[in-house]
Amino acid sequence: MKAVMIQQPGSVLLTETPLPEPPPGFARVRVKAAAICATDLEVVDGNIAANYPLIPGHEWSGVVDSVGSSEDQHWVGKRVIGSNDVVCLRCDACRSGNWRYCDQFEEIGFKRNGAYAEHVIVPVYGLCELEQQVSFEEGALCEPLGVALGTLQKAGAAFGDTLLIMGAGSIGLCILAAARAMGMRRIVVCASSSRRLQIAKRMGAYAVIATSEQDLSTELRKLHPEGTDVVIDATGIEPCIQTCLKIAKKGGTVVLAGYGRGKIMQIRIDDIHINNLRVIGAGNNWNMHKQAATLMADGIIDLKPLITNRMPLEDFAIGLQMARMRPQGFVKAVFML
Ligand SMILES: [Zn+2]
Ligand SMILES: [Zn+2]
Incomplete structure (x- = not known):
């Protein structure tokens, strides 16, 4: 073969x-x-x-x-x-x-x-x-969609929660599709450049933010005036993770869904400690294929x-x-x- x-x-x-x-x-x-x-x-x-x-x-x-x-x-x-x-x-x-x-x-x-x-x-x-x-x-x-479903499950994400997705690669976009299907609210997708954000917009993101053109925290305060319930890093990149820890609302959830490539990173522990953040690792998501296939077959996720x-x-x-x-x-x- x-x-x-x-x-x-x-x-x-x-x-x-x-x-x-x-x-x-x-x-x-x-x-x-x-x-x-x-x-x-x-x-x-x-x-x-x-x-x-x-x-x-x-x-x-x-x-x-x-x-x-x-x-x-x-x-x-x-x-x-x-x-x-x-x-x-x-x-x-x-x-x-x-x-x-x-x-x-x-x-x-x-x-x-x-x-x-x-x-x-x-x-x-x-x-x-x-x-x-x-x-x-x-x-x-179904494989990357299964990863997205597992990530949201591990996050304990709920209907009506506000969401920010850092990164508009295929995992970020699969998380967007899954989050919309489960009724999360005001889903914002953020990336450094606007190159992939058009697709995020087309897939139903409430708003997109290109950090090369806009200030993330200023924009996010307008979009989520009551704070962002769930922040998902789908990049694995140090400054992105640092930002995620700063922008989640007090008592909110930050999910690490990007591969860190073995890198040792600096984070400000006070961002987690003072703000009572839940920081969740979501690097292993399995057995979600069947759900993913069903969501596609039912036309709920495209x-x-x-x-x-x-x-x-x-x-x-x-x-x-x-x-x-x-x-x-x-x-x-x-x-x-
Ligand atoms: Zn993959
Ligand atoms: Zn075994």
């Missing part, structure tokens, strides 16, 4: 690899769509724990074409999305539903081969059927505006470069197979 392979950090190529056979309990999915995620660039660059050589890709959809156990035969031919979590299902963490805390946890696209390929091997216990009305390309975005570029696997270098450079209007590129 054709696959995009990271041989070692910095070296990516399109190769022909043997068609993988699913072991018992696993399914082989004929990939139909695989989205490029900013995290994949971290894998390409060697900034995240991964097993090389590796086929990356954790945002995918497809059709099951083979299974490793006869009792899973009914999955063959089904349109699916699924969890990337490979776990033991037997330890205390797994049995309490906390798969990501399993000692044997391995994630597809990082420790195991992912979906930048014609086929991917995934565990049957994580599969979820994708209804006909959701396209494969949109289905691939992520089509996020898909700005479609391409074959052969154009992987162009796709990765676009994800890195983020040209005007670009949000997400999807490999269509």
Whole structure:
């Protein structure tokens, strides 16, 4: 099969690899769509724990074409999305539903081969059927949407809460879509430049703020005169996190939903202590795929505006470069197979 392979950090190529056979309990999915995620660039660059050589890709959809156990035969031919979590299902963490805390946890696209390929091997216990009305390309975005749903759940975000989202990348925009669906109020999306804010506006942000042009706290005071209940950082960038801690209302919630790339950062503890902030980590969001797929199938969440570029696997270098450079209007590129 054709696959995009990271041989070692910095070296990516399109190769022909043997068609993988699913072991018992696993399914082989004929990939139909695989989205490029900013995290994949971290894998390409060697900034995240991964097993090389590796086929990356954790945002995918497809059709099951083979299974490793006869009792899973009914999955063959089904349109699916699924969890990337490979776990033991037997330890205390797994049995309490906390798969990501399993000692044997391995994630597809990082420790195991992912979906930048014609086929991917995934565990049957994580599969979820994708209804006909959701396209494969949109289905691939159930993964980042699941991250957004998990983030809002961890935040304890509620109907009617005011929200500021720092960052208009795909996670920020997925959080916007999910927050609107759950009835959060006066959702403001903030980014350094206005490049991606048009898409945020189109996806229903109440207001957008480009910090290169406007002062965030001044604008926010006008938009949320009673304070911002929930502030979500979807950037992982130090000054953005520092700002988030300053602008949340007293007693409000700040959610860290961006990858900090191992960086040690300076924060003013008094911003948290004096203002009684709840600071929540939301870096591990799992088992939300089914909810994500249902919200799309019901027409409650529409992520089509996020898909700005479609391409074959052969154009992987162009796709990765676009994800890195983020040209005007670009949000997400999807490999269509
Ligand atoms: Zn991702
Ligand atoms: Zn386990």
